[in-house]
Amino acid sequence: MKLTLRVWRQPSPQVKGKMANYHLTDVSEDMSFLEMLDVLNEQLILDGEDPIAFDHDCREGICGSCGLMINGIAHGPEQTTTCQLHMRSFSDGDTIDIEPWRSGGFPVVKDLVVDRSAFDRIISAGGFISAPTGTAPDAHANPVPKVDADAAFDAATCIGCGACVAACPNGSAMLFTAAKVTHLGLLPQGQPERDSRVVKMVAQQDAEDFGGCTNIGECSAVCPKGISMETISRLNHDLLGALRANAVPTS
Amino acid sequence: MATVTTQQAGQSAGANPGPKRQPNTGRFGSSVFKKAVMAVTGIIFVLYLIAHMVGNLKAFAGAETFNSYSEFLRELGEPILPRLTVLTIIRIVLLVAVAAHIWAAFSLWKQAKRARPIAYQTKKRVQQSYASRTMRWGGVILILFIIWHILDLTLGAVNPAGRDSLPYGRLVEGFQNPVVTIWYAVALIALGMHIRHGVWSATQTLGHSNKRRERALNVFATAFAVVLIGGYLLIPFSVLFGIID
Known part of the structure; x- marks a missing residue:
């Protein structure tokens, strides 16, 4: 060729x-x-x-x-x-x-290389669970419904490549942030920090000069892992829930 | 094979000092809150538009019914409340909603501009709809249209029937001019597209969409917009073609 x-x-x-x-x-x-x-x-x-x-x-x-x-x-x-x-x-x-x-x-x-550490900062804002380390807990100690486990796993397949941001006409990182919020928010281990997580992660994505989502769907269409727009709906649902619950993020 | 992608010295990841702003975890700062404002105010507009469209259809029942319906709207709530009270409340709610909708739109527009400081040389659309792409400029056209529409059919200021005419007279004299009818048709189609994406987007923003509902929701949004705008378009074209006179 x-x-x-x-x-x-x-x-x-x-x-x-x-x-x-x-x-x-x-x-x-x-x-x-x-x-x-x-x-x-x-x-x-x-x-x-x-x-x-x-x-x-x-x-x-x-x-x-x-x-x-x-x-x-x-x-x-x-x-x-x-x-x-x-x-x-x-x-x-x-x-x-x-x-x-x-x-x-x-x-x-340089050239085609971009600095994606903004994604790392979104993760450090709340994309984790605060669990004590130690011996691994019993696998069946926290039962997770199959449907939730599947949806959480689908969201967890996000590899953070940034294609969603690149494709979005608004330059929004909402699909990435939503994948992370969904992945932890669906599992029992993610519940204690669910409200503050979504507030902090969205605030970080806004502060990083990413745009807001207008539900156009370009992100999901180019996502190599096919992360669904459903995750963004879940993020919105969680964020509005957190605002209603008056969740004040602990620093 | 030699890989040649090492970064030059002094340009490590540390070159990025981090965000220019402090993250705002306040209630009103988040882009999702602004979207929710757009969604909720959008729902208010849609409810109003349904009522408005149904009211318009009374034009088919003749001048008397149409004019008395217009008078009824002003007398709504009487005698418990003074004349125009309910209508004024509706107008205030709508004005506040318009202001909030525009505030959120401009704020998100500004954020989106910051988010892509350098444009792509080549950018293809993969799946976006025309409606979703034209929300912002469509919205600008709509606000201009709404201002014109109020001056035209509510106040009669720019209507050939004049200020002292009855609503039915303004309707008929206005839409007998094909230019006016076409301008209304264009604006209404723009409104239809705004609603088509808006209904879907509001559901998504308020967190009530999911993979299973996505398809049905998009079909509903399109069908709703077509029916609503179809209802609106009936009147000006009926006047133009002499069905209403």
Whole structure:
């Protein structure tokens, strides 16, 4: 395959970036999208140019490190992670636009790499349970209804890649925050902090320059784990419940 | 294979100093609270719009019924309450709701602008509806339309029948002009789309949507908007085509 790539190049956060054109020949359709970028980078290194920086780690679709805006769609044309996207999803002669996630909460570090520590701060605001550690409790000590366990697990599959933010016309991180709130809110272990968790996590997501949700649904449509819009409804339900209960978050 | 994605020195994750703002855990600061304001005020508008649409249909019963219905609205609550009391209360509730709806919308709009400081060079839509995408500018069109509509049919200030006319006269003389009818039709279709996304979004915002209901809810929202706007559109076009005269 022959490809023309238009890639966002930005040497540092302070410098204005721009799209740069690259031509690539002999791309195998069995390559993953990241392998195709590896090949391009090897070519750039041989040419004495600065290789394109992009995030990646496991390349198995489970770590959430990789994430690129490919032809205007987060993670590209398939609903999966960028590493699990293969070049067979493209045709010979295609021009592919590659951009980093665009969000006030995800400042560009370099080229296609964005700083997603805003997500970590949302998690540290409340995405945990305060349980004493020690020996593992008996597995049946806390019975969980199957339906709740399934829904909690579905929400827990969120890998925090940030595609929801990237795709959202409002730049909202609500699907991510909602997945975390739902995952803990459905389980008995998550109950003591349920009210303060949702208040603190939503406040943190707002403070991180993410937008508000207007229920458009782009997030769920590009989520590699298919996190449902239902989680956002649960988050809203929990937050309004917490406001009614006058839950004041403990710092 | 050589991997070449290491960050340059001095640009570690520590380069991000964290959020520019302190998280606001107060009751009114959260974006979800603002959405709830939009949802609740939206429900008030929808209830009002249903009553308004049903009232409009009285135009088919003739001038006398229509004009006396208009008078009835002003006398509502009499003789327990003075004339115009109930109507004034409805108007105040609506005005407060409009103010709150616009406040929340602008606040969330501002937040959304901050959330994407640099636009994408290429951005494709995956599943968003036209209605959901046009909520903000649609809302701006609607407020302008509502101002015009009050000046036109409530006050008669911009109506060819003039200020001293009866409601039925204003209705007929106004909509005999095709330009006016088309302007109303465009605004009403914009209203229909606003409601279509609004009904779904309000249910979701108030936490009453789930995977099972999602489909039915979207079908209901579309059907509701079509029926409501259909009811509204009947009147101006009936006037234009001489069914009401």
